[in-house]
Amino acid sequence: MITEEKLKILTDSAKYDVSCSSSGSGRKNTGGMGNGYVAGCCHSFTPDGRCISLLKIVLSNDCIYDCKYCPNRLSADVPRATATPEEICELTIDFYKRNYIEGLFLSSAVHKNPDYTMERLLLVVKKLRTEYRFHGYIHLKGIPRADERLMQEAARYADRMSYNVELPSEKSLKLLAPQKSKESLLTPMQKLAVQSAAFKEEKRKGLIKGHFLPAGQTTQMIVGASPEPDGQILRLTQALYRKNGLKRVYYSSYVPVVRDALLPETSGGQLREHRLYQADWLLRFYGFSVEEIVNEGENLSMEFDPKCAWALRNMHLFPVEINRAPLEVLLRVPGIGAKNAYKIIEARKYTKLSFEDLVKMRVALKRAKHFITCNGKFFGAKSENAVRGLLVAAETQESAEQLDLFGMLSTPQNALIALTGQL
């Protein structure tokens, strides 16, 4: 059994990876332990409000690289530890059995060299799947510059892999993570995307069995450690979704755990991170393109959520009639999330919806009322200025509930994820 001390060191080093999602794997139990839960599942929540779904741990925090922002960089004086593959397997199995976790999120510092590290990671996932017959969720972080064959083999055992882009531009990478490059992070992602598509095709033809990253790939960017504006960050995001078929892009507001002249002294701020996630939802589920949301050199509005901000720039498109507007238009109404949009579409089949009906159905109207009519009647504020004022008020009042507001997504699977609060 792993010691508490080792566990502390190895999990301390893993916790800044924000992804904890366990969704997207429908892996079946074929004897042994575990299965995938397509919707994902939260097993606990930390006092900082985040969901614990996976056992997030690094195999080693003993790094040969020297990324400026990282507490485990080569030049840092911190306690080091390296786990054996058995220790990780056992921990996963025993936590899983007790229903503490949905699976494993395994990554590692670059220990000795990239190939050695990737080999060890591969050994853990292979052991878990074959020796321990574990079918629960496994998210594996890839090691940049490791042999491509190791990556490809790992993809047969893991549900999801991620190569973190870390910083949103090559320039910042050079400055803060000199041993990494955009190319060393993006190439494996592109290769995996291509191989995954090829695998799917062969599987469809019945030529091959098994899995290849059924839950796809994700990545993470640190926000606020370097100067890129939101517009630039979100353009990279859009490209990653469209070109590399990524499932999720995570944003991690920079937390200054390390002091360095090249790094800011303060945290990037959680509101900024939150706005980026809201804009990200718009890209993935609401049919927006980044060009509609923010200009390349600009940041998102702190005052309004990105959908509100867009609507205020496009007042000529509103109000829309709640009984006639098609789904894609309803989705663009501030305050109406996907769940409510579907509710409205269903309910209006049976009756002409009045404002009171919407209230009864608990559709949040504080913002929406300025952008809709019900049977031709308008219930919002008269002037655009008044609307702005009221929206700002609604925003401050609801800031605590905001995550929910945008958590209403397009598929039942995603709605469930939103409901359970997973990022």
Added chain:
Amino acid sequence: MIYFFDGTKNGFLCALTEAFHDDAAVLVTSQVQLALGESPVLVSTDDEKAKKAENRLLSFDKDCMYDLDTLFRSGMENHLQIAFDYFRLLAKMKKPIGKRLAEPAVFAAVECMKKVGHEIHKMHGFIRFMETESGALYAPFAPDNDICDRLVPHFRARLPEFPFVIHDTARKKAAVYDGKNTFVAPLDGAQVLLSANEAEWQSLWKRYYQSVTIPARTSKERNKQMKGYMPVRYWKFLTEKQENPTNFDEIT
């Protein structure tokens, strides 16, 4: 009019038949204070009559008995009344009504069922098994709704080789999977002998929970968020939220 029934599904169906035309029908299972001059109707449960009502309802909406089962499990005080209003509307409309959310009776029933569903989903995450000496797993909990047996398929699918007991300590009943079959049984106190390593795994998990928290991100608001997702009333059974290793005298 007030209708007393025995609290069973068949009793409910009979009450529904009897009170069908009474728009002010109130359904109760226990003694309530009656206003002067009010005379309650005592509904007698007749299985045949219930079966007829059931078949009729099923012909309007083939999934409605699952909904009824869900509504019965609800821990809301007025859940039977909600079920009653919903089913009376179904009988009147004679076709599925689940999507007519502008109807107050439908909205209330849907919300009530959602609450049960949400708790089941949450419990898929919040159940905490302990390993017993024999290797079987034991999880006590006290949910808002009567759901212990609804949790079994999920855990059975992922832990097919482990017998387990999910114990609703509030309702004093348990869902049991013996490695082959599933059944529900009354269960009051449970004497559980834990495996040799159980305490150590629990403390590793607690250590993990502490170490993943990022202090710089913890705030009053975030803490509130945590409590929203993971209500304090559930904490009693969450290993990571307990000070000491699980103590059975406290639970059962």
